[in-house]
Each structure stands twice: as C-alpha cells, then as structure tokens.
Amino acid sequence: MSAHPVPFVRAVGLLVRTDLLLERRAPQLALAMGLFAAVAQVVLHYGADIPQPPVSVTVGSLWVTLLLATLLAVARVFNAERDEGLLDALVLAPIPRTAIWASKALAIGVLLVLMEVVAVPLSYLFLPADAPVPGLGTLLLALIAGNIGLAALGSLVAAVASAVRGREVMVPLLFLPAAVPLLIACLACSVNAADGDSVVRPLALVLLYDAIVGLLAYAVCEHALTD
Amino acid sequence: MLAAGSLLVLSTLLIALWVPTDRAEGFRQRIFYLHVPIALTSYVFLLLGAFFAARYLLRRDPLDDLRSYVAIHQGVILGTLVLISGPIWAKVSWGVWWDWSDKQLNTFLLVFLFYCAYFMLRFSVEEGARRERFSAIYALLGIGMIPLSLGAVHLAGTIHHPTVFHHDGAAMEDTMFLTFLVSWAAFLALAFALWRLELRGKLLAQGVQRLQRQLRGETVLP
Numbered sequence: 001m002s003a004h005p006v007p008f009v010r011a012v013g014l015l016v017r018t019d020l021l022l023e024r025r026a027p028q029l030a031l032a033m034g035l036f037a038a039v040a041q042v043v044l045h046y047g048a049d050i051p052q053p054p055v056s057v058t059v060g061s062l063w064v065t066l067l068l069a070t071l072l073a074v075a076r077v078f079n080a081e082r083d084e085g086l087l088d089a090l091v092l093a094p095i096p097r098t099a100i101w102a103s104k105a106l107a108i109g110v111l112l113v114l115m116e117v118v119a120v121p122l123s124y125l126f127l128p129a130d131a132p133v134p135g136l137g138t139l140l141l142a143l144i145a146g147n148i149g150l151a152a153l154g155s156l157v158a159a160v161a162s163a164v165r166g167r168e169v170m171v172p173l174l175f176l177p178a179a180v181p182l183l184i185a186c187l188a189c190s191v192n193a194a195d196g197d198s199v200v201r202p203l204a205l206v207l208l209y210d211a212i213v214g215l216l217a218y219a220v221c222e223h224a225l226t227d
Numbered sequence: 228m229l230a231a232g233s234l235l236v237l238s239t240l241l242i243a244l245w246v247p248t249d250r251a252e253g254f255r256q257r258i259f260y261l262h263v264p265i266a267l268t269s270y271v272f273l274l275l276g277a278f279f280a281a282r283y284l285l286r287r288d289p290l291d292d293l294r295s296y297v298a299i300h301q302g303v304i305l306g307t308l309v310l311i312s313g314p315i316w317a318k319v320s321w322g323v324w325w326d327w328s329d330k331q332l333n334t335f336l337l338v339f340l341f342y343c344a345y346f347m348l349r350f351s352v353e354e355g356a357r358r359e360r361f362s363a364i365y366a367l368l369g370i371g372m373i374p375l376s377l378g379a380v381h382l383a384g385t386i387h388h389p390t391v392f393h394h395d396g397a398a399m400e401d402t403m404f405l406t407f408l409v410s411w412a413a414f415l416a417l418a419f420a421l422w423r424l425e426l427r428g429k430l431l432a433q434g435v436q437r438l439q440r441q442l443r444g445e446t447v448l449p
Binding site: 156160163164165166169170173174177178180181182184185188201202205208209212213216217220223224226 | 284337340341343344347348351352357360361363364365367368370371372374375376378379380382
C-alpha cells in the first residue's frame with residue numbers, strides 16, 4: 001500500500017495539468033519566454049557583430065538565450081504557491097512532497113519546449129548563408145537532454161528562491177553558477193555536431209548532469225518545501 | 228594552532244632552502260607549493276561543508292549547520308587565495324593573468340562562484356530552521372558541481388596547466404613531492420585550526436546573544 005493516498009505519478013499529473021491550464025488561460029509566461037528568446041538573439045547578434053561568426057558563436061548564442069529565458073520560468077514558477085499560501089495547502093495535501101518538485105520541473109520543461117519552438121527556428125533563420133550548423137537531430141537530442149537538467153535544477157532553485165528575501169536577485173545568482181557546466185556540455189555537443197565530431201562525450205556529460213542534479217534535487221526537495 | 232604554525236614554518240623552510248629548482252620553470256615554479264596545496268585544502272573544506280550539510284538534513288542539529296557554514300567559509304577564503312595565486316603564476320609563466328583554456332583554474336572559478344552564491348542565499352533568509360535547511364540544500368548540491376564543473380571544463384578547453392599528478396603517480400622528484408606533502412599538511416592543519424577557532428567564536432557569540440535575551444526577560448529556548 002502506498003504511504004500517500006494519491007500516488008506520485010497521479011499527483012504529478014494533476015499538478016502539471018493545473019499549471020498548464022492556468023498558463024493556457026493566461027499565457028503570460030510562455031509568451032514572455034518566446035519573445036525574450038527572439039529579443040536576446042537579436043541583442044547577441046549585434047553584441048558579437050561578426051560578419052561570418054564561427055559555429056561556437058552561433059550555437060553559443062542559442063544556448064545562452066535558452067539559459068537566460070529559463071530564468072524567467074524559474075523566477076515565476078513557485079510564486080503563486082508562495083504568495084497565495086497555496087504551498088501550505090499542497091504540503092498538507094495527501095500527496096508525496098517530491099511530486100510538487102517534479103510537477104514544477106515538468107511545467108518548466110514544457111515551457112522550455114514551447115520557447116524552443118520559437119528560439120531554434122529563429123537561430124537557424126538568423127545564420128549567415130554558409131555557416132556550419134549542427135544537424136537538427138543532434139541538436140534536438142542535446143535540447144531534450146539539456147531541458148531535463150535545466151528543469152530539475154530550475155524547480156529546486158525556484159522552491160528555495162521563492163521563499164527568500166529579494167527572490168528576483170537570488171534566482172539568477174543561485175541558478176546560473178549551477179547551470180554553467182550544463183551549458184558548456186550542451187554547447188560542446190552542438191559544436192561537435194556542426195563540426196562533424198563525435199558527440200558521445202559531451203552528451204554523456206549532459207546525461208550525467210541530469211542524473212546527478214535530478215537525484216540530488218529529488219533527495220532534498222522535501223526539505224525545501226517544508227516550513 | 229601550534230602544529231599548524233610549526234608545519235607552516237617547516238614548509239616555508241623546505242620551499243625556500245631545500246627543494247631543488249625546477250629545470251623547466253625555474254624559481255617561479257615554487258609557487259606550486261602554495262597554490263596547489265591551498266586549492267586542494269579548499270576542495271577538502273567545501274566537501275566537508277557538504278558532508279555536514281547532509282548530516283544536518285538527516286539529524287536537524289543546528290551545530291551541523293554551523294559546522295557546514297564555517298567549513299564552506301574556510302573553503303571560500305582559501306578559494307580566494309587560489310584565484311589570486313593562480314593568475315600570478317599564469318602571468319609569470321604564460322604572460323597573461325587569465326587563460327580560458329586552463330582547466331584547473333576555470334573549474335575552480337566555477338566552483339568558487341557557486342559557493343559565493345551560498346553566502347548570498349544564507350544571508351537572504353532570516354536566522355532559524357529555514358536558513359539552515361536552505362543552506363544545507365545548496366551546500367549539498369555543491370557535491371555534484373565539483374565533478375560536473377571539472378568534466379565540463381575538460382570538454383571546453385585544451386590542457387594548458389602543468390599537470391603533475393597522473394594515474395601512475397606524481398611526475399616530480401621525491402624531494403619536490405615531499406615538500407608538496409608537507410606544505411599541504413601545513414595548510415590542512417592551518418585551515419582545520421581556523422575552522423575550530425571560527426566555530427568556537429560563533430558558538431560563543433550565540434551564547435552571549437542568548438544571555439542578553441535572558442537578561443531582557445525574553446523566553447530563550449535551550
């Protein structure tokens with residue numbers, strides 16, 4: 001018999017559905033992330049200002065854009081629960097507390113996919129005519145693996161940062177240093193793919209990041225949600 | 228503290244008078260006996276901080292939180308020294324203050340920035356159980372960040388840093404290796420003595436605060 005009347009998977013499904021329903025009714029965050037991704041790529045293009053940018057710059061600007069756009073989701077994802085006192089209700093509800101973290105991670109993951117639907121085609125559109133590009137298949141693989149790590153880390157950081165003073169400042173300060181290894185590995189994966197090199201080592205590191213951060217976040221998230 | 232002082236004097240004498248001058252790098256290589264032991268000691272104390280953080284989450288003993296905080300504090304102070312001595316070594320050896328292809332220094336920078344955020348987090352939360360829990364969570368995340376940062380920097384850059392420790396042992400003369408070990412023991416002993424001293428200071432400060440509250444007639448939990 002389960003320790004909680006509502007099993008983990010069902011609880012995660014219900015909570016994600018609630019978050020996505022709210023976002024569908026008032027699609028503020030998904031739109032903001034998509035627009036941010038477009039604006040950031042334009043800014044990075046003029047910031048770099050290189051007529052024939054190497055692949056590390058073109059792919060790098062895409063990954064930096066995704067990382068910064070993730071901050072928008074991380075900064076907002078727990079706010080409603082903290083501000084409206086809903087988190088206390090969720091913690092008291094007969095569901096595993098890890099389901100709260102997992103549902104927020106999934107919600108961030110879905111928002112990331114929606115944002116990438118805008119950001120990735122734009123990054124291909126903005127490329128110079130003869131610029132080397134990573135194959136779409138490899139890039140999608142790196143995006144999926146990268147999204148898992150960003151969502152797992154983002155959900156934990158959001159749970160912590162939403163409860164501290166100056167949360168807007170704390171989100172990037174806590175999230176970015178921890179996300180840099182993932183950014184480097186995802187970037188190496190994309191650049192290797194564009195150069196025709198093996199992507200096994202960088203992809204293995206991305207998956208290792210997902211596993212370590214995912215397991216650590218799963219292990220400690222209960223302490224982040226308990227008051 | 229006496230043992231740490233004696234070891235520091237001994238290691239200084241060994242570095243200045245006994246250890247042979249490196250054939251390739253010359254006199255400037257002697258910074259190795261300070262830079263590398265300080266870096267390794269910093270890692271040891273950051274891991275110690277993560278260990279006490281994990282113990283805090285298991286036992287909820289506020290003393291473990293304090294031990295973890297003080298260990299990370301020592302680790303970050305030593306990390307600052309590494310980030311000062313590293314660029315000095317880079318400047319005299321390679322002619323630049325910072326080299327983005329140097330994997331050890333860049334790994335250290337990532338880990339250092341991660342742990343700097345620990346202090347921002349800690350002092351953004353009111354004193355009490357919530358601060359202790361959040362600090363422990365972030366410190367524990369650091370256990371994953373050290374190997375992941377190392378792996379990521381390995382992927383990103385070429386190996387430029389002189390690497391002396393390989394799988395089959397240390398690529399240096401016995402006298403150099405002995406001097407390195409003495410120097411590392413000295414910095415470990417010094418950091419441990421400072422950790423104990425800071426911990427005692429924090430506990431005394433907490434005791435004084437408790438007495439002040441009692442004198443004001445406030446209820447004080449044991």
